[in-house]
Amino acid sequence: MAEKEGSQESRLGFSLGSDHIAFEVDESVYPLEAVYGACYLFLEKCFVFLSRSKPQVIDVRLTSQGSTTAGELDALAGEFANALLAQALRLKLSQSTARIREYYTAAALRAATSAPS
Numbered sequence: 624m625a626e627k628e629g630s631q632e633s634r635l636g637f638s639l640g641s642d643h644i645a646f647e648v649d650e651s652v653y654p655l656e657a658v659y660g661a662c663y664l665f666l667e668k669c670f671v672f673l674s675r676s677k678p679q680v681i682d683v684r685l686t687s688q689g690s691t692t693a694g695e696l697d698a699l700a701g702e703f704a705n706a707l708l709a710q711a712l713r714l715k716l717s718q719s720t721a722r723i724r725e726y727y728t729a730a731a732l733r734a735a736t737s738a739p740s
Contacts, residue, residue, distance in 0.1 A: 633697040635704070643686040644696040650679045653711050658683070660710035661703055669699060 633639040637646040648658055658681055662671045670686040685699055 631693075633693065633700065635697055635700055637697070637700050639693055639696060642691065642696075643684055644700045645682065645684040646700060647676075648681040648683055648707065650681060653707055654714060655681070657707060657711040657714050660713070661706040664706050664710075665699075665703060668702075 630638050630640045630645075633644055635646075637644050639645075650658075658673070662673065662683075665671055665685065669688055672684040672686065674682045674684075676682050683703070685696070685703060687696065687699075691699075
């Protein structure tokens with residue numbers, strides 16, 4: 624996100640406002656599903672707003688639900704970045720093990736339908 628007038632840069636290099644922190648997520652690095660997963664984990668911690676200002680870039684804005692300091696907002700963004708990485712890895716592992724899960728599910732269903740009554 625472009626820096627807005629009246630905002631400053633956080634310790635992590637994100638755009639920091641009085642009650643929010645904003646940053647861009649590159650979809651070539653983090654798939655949209657991973658962004659949604661990270662957002663879901665933060666629904667109880669803050670207000671999450673997503674938008675798109677340019678192709679393949681997701682603008683994320685985390686707004687505090689109460690009074691907060693710049694340090695707390697910066698920490699919140701850091702936690703979000705870590706959650707985003709974890710969600711991207713979870714998605715990649717899920718995709719890479721899909722065939723194994725399908726095989727075991729099919730084998731279990733075959734065994735259940737061929738078992739004598």
